[in-house]
Amino acid sequence: MKTSFTSAALFPLVSLALLSSCDRSVSTVSSGNGSVAVVPRFAAASVPAASRLEARLSATGQSDSVVNVAYQKGGDLELGSVPSGASFTVSMTGYDSASASISRIYRWAGSGSGKADDGSATKYVDISTVSGSSIPTGTVSSTTVPATLTLASGAYYTTDGSDPRVSGTVSSGTVSVPAACTVKAARDTVIAGDTLWSDTVSWTFTASVASVTIVAAPTFSVAGSTYASAQKVALSSTTSGASIYYTTNGAAPTSSSTLYTDSLTVSASETIRAVAVLNGVSSEVTSATYTITPVTPTKQQLKLTVGSLSGGTVSLSPTGPTFDSGTIVTATATADSGYTFSGWTGACTGMTNTCTVTMTKDTTLSAIFTKTASTDTTLSNLKVSVGILSPAFTSSVTSYRDTVGSTATSETIHATAMVTGASVSGDTGAISLSSLNAGDSVKKTITVTNGAKSLAYTVVIVKRALPQYTLTASAVNGAIALSPTGPRFDSGTSVTATATANSGYTFSGWKGACTGTTSPCTVTMTKDTTLNASFAASSTPITVTGDSGTFTDSRDGHVYKYVKIGTQTWMAQNLNYQVDSSWCYGGVAGNCSTYGRLYQWAAAMDLASTYNSATWGGTLPHQGVCPSGWHVPSDAEWQTLEVRVGMIAATAATTGWRGTTEGTRLKANSSLWSTNTGTDAYGFSVLPAGYRYGGGSFGSLGNNADFWSSSEYVASSAWLRYFYYDYAYVYRNYSNNKSFGFSLRCLKD
Numbered sequence: 001m002k003t004s005f006t007s008a009a010l011f012p013l014v015s016l017a018l019l020s021s022c023d024r025s026v027s028t029v030s031s032g033n034g035s036v037a038v039v040p041r042f043a044a045a046s047v048p049a050a051s052r053l054e055a056r057l058s059a060t061g062q063s064d065s066v067v068n069v070a071y072q073k074g075g076d077l078e079l080g081s082v083p084s085g086a087s088f089t090v091s092m093t094g095y096d097s098a099s100a101s102i103s104r105i106y107r108w109a110g111s112g113s114g115k116a117d118d119g120s121a122t123k124y125v126d127i128s129t130v131s132g133s134s135i136p137t138g139t140v141s142s143t144t145v146p147a148t149l150t151l152a153s154g155a156y157y158t159t160d161g162s163d164p165r166v167s168g169t170v171s172s173g174t175v176s177v178p179a180a181c182t183v184k185a186a187r188d189t190v191i192a193g194d195t196l197w198s199d200t201v202s203w204t205f206t207a208s209v210a211s212v213t214i215v216a217a218p219t220f221s222v223a224g225s226t227y228a229s230a231q232k233v234a235l236s237s238t239t240s241g242a243s244i245y246y247t248t249n250g251a252a253p254t255s256s257s258t259l260y261t262d263s264l265t266v267s268a269s270e271t272i273r274a275v276a277v278l279n280g281v282s283s284e285v286t287s288a289t290y291t292i293t294p295v296t297p298t299k300q301q302l303k304l305t306v307g308s309l310s311g312g313t314v315s316l317s318p319t320g321p322t323f324d325s326g327t328i329v330t331a332t333a334t335a336d337s338g339y340t341f342s343g344w345t346g347a348c349t350g351m352t353n354t355c356t357v358t359m360t361k362d363t364t365l366s367a368i369f370t371k372t373a374s375t376d377t378t379l380s381n382l383k384v385s386v387g388i389l390s391p392a393f394t395s396s397v398t399s400y401r402d403t404v405g406s407t408a409t410s411e412t413i414h415a416t417a418m419v420t421g422a423s424v425s426g427d428t429g430a431i432s433l434s435s436l437n438a439g440d441s442v443k444k445t446i447t448v449t450n451g452a453k454s455l456a457y458t459v460v461i462v463k464r465a466l467p468q469y470t471l472t473a474s475a476v477n478g479a480i481a482l483s484p485t486g487p488r489f490d491s492g493t494s495v496t497a498t499a500t501a502n503s504g505y506t507f508s509g510w511k512g513a514c515t516g517t518t519s520p521c522t523v524t525m526t527k528d529t530t531l532n533a534s535f536a537a538s539s540t541p542i543t544v545t546g547d548s549g550t551f552t553d554s555r556d557g558h559v560y561k562y563v564k565i566g567t568q569t570w571m572a573q574n575l576n577y578q579v580d581s582s583w584c585y586g587g588v589a590g591n592c593s594t595y596g597r598l599y600q601w602a603a604a605m606d607l608a609s610t611y612n613s614a615t616w617g618g619t620l621p622h623q624g625v626c627p628s629g630w631h632v633p634s635d636a637e638w639q640t641l642e643v644r645v646g647m648i649a650a651t652a653a654t655t656g657w658r659g660t661t662e663g664t665r666l667k668a669n670s671s672l673w674s675t676n677t678g679t680d681a682y683g684f685s686v687l688p689a690g691y692r693y694g695g696g697s698f699g700s701l702g703n704n705a706d707f708w709s710s711s712e713y714v715a716s717s718a719w720l721r722y723f724y725y726d727y728a729y730v731y732r733n734y735s736n737n738k739s740f741g742f743s744l745r746c747l748k749d
Contacts, residue, residue: 157626
């Protein structure tokens, strides 16, 4: 069939879409000439000869008609009469879509019937890009890289922004996008040797901006050092929400280590290493080493005296005769030849030759040995009793033991020989027990005589033991004398306690088992109890004070008290001059008004902070941050003060807790101390300002007062003075860390 084209007007674009043999599909796209139908696409070279096309034409004001057009491989695609301006739909049946590809797209010129002849380019125009048809589709895992783009196989794409229709790469189904870029894609088809392209589509990927999390390293509430007792250590990080993990075996901590939940009690020497973790980000590892060296109290030495013996020996294990309080001593009685063991007196009772004594007081112990009984059985029976007129005990041995009440002062021994003609002599009748303490015993001998024969019997009377109780007496700035001396007493014992004050103090009252202000007092022992004597400084302090008063710091107008002690004039208050690296305790301004500021060593010396970890080595005296005319006291100047208030010079030069009551005399008599033991005898008025750890936390307000000296020990430490609420002494040592915040007292030049 031949087709003529007589009109120059262009028909709408027609695109052919791929369908399976059982599908029919019509969709409308937009073109420059109005709405057209998108019809099945096919490849001329791959469509079976048996395929059949249906063309349904519709035009305004016309009824639909169906034109069946046969298509043969290599033949022509024909359409019936197509009115100008009409739209039409072409669908294909009897066609296997699995091997099909996109066919040509025609733009018809002219009116009437039309024919597309593959060999005649003058009868149609190929369109290389069709809007809205066959555009590749894809899904992305993320719009930030790295990402994956799932793109239909066969589509062409580029990642450098260039046109994929010119230099694209064929998609295998997925495209990896490792870096930020724009991916462009298009799809093509070849129809009878001509390549048609879809519109391009693009996806933009950006690089994610990683947020950097910095986690603050853990800090320790108690600095690593040497301590005499167990320490409770809290760990903390200033990073909110961070978890802390720690180890105590030297291993580096990780998020798999022990999770910190509460304060750690360090009762033995160990190193704690800790790390803070938040959202998988770890801080630096920090550590603190604690050396616990408990001060072993000296145990009371008690004596076990073995009484004079006849007829045997007593051995002790341990040998003694002095033992630590609480020691368990084993006593073994061994009879000499011709004697037998007959019992114990004193700390042991019973008839077994081995006994144990727990040392709670000085005590005595004796063993009773009797001559071996005569083989003459005619003398081997004796009726004996203690306190009962009619002897009722018939003895077939040569010893008798009885127990009397703990308050008994005398008893009577009754004895009757059971052998006709035998007589009884010896310790019968009334026996005094008034000299015996509870638990002690007395030994008496009774002899049975019959003619020339005699047999000795031993009678042991034991005074029943009473319960014993302990009276613990304590005093500061004085002493308590007990009569009897104790500290353990039988139940019901009346103990007289006498309080004696040290020089410069007077007795002010009792606490515990006694009350009131009268000395001596009497305590009746009915239970374990305590007794404390309080002593107050005498109304006239034992000090030589030349003058005292106030002065004004011209730098900020602060007014300070001062006091002269011996040849030195000291500020009687802690410095409260604000500089960098100085703080109010806990960040509370009111604490500066009460206690002054807490300074790092370099700040107190008015030096660069680098000298907190480096040796300064400058000349002393040094003003530091003290007011004009005053300076930071050296370690030697602190010793001068301590000797002036009563410490021995040789003692002042030692380290640790030194002296006797110098700390009590220098501490303020103030309720700000958790336990007020200060007398402020010199007006020096030490207050418990606490301290600041190098890591930023605060501790010991109300318990401690720590003061810097200007004297360095090594690069990172300097000599200090330390006062404690219930210690009468003054502590001298060097700080392990100049970055700690301590109080500062200035000394006049």
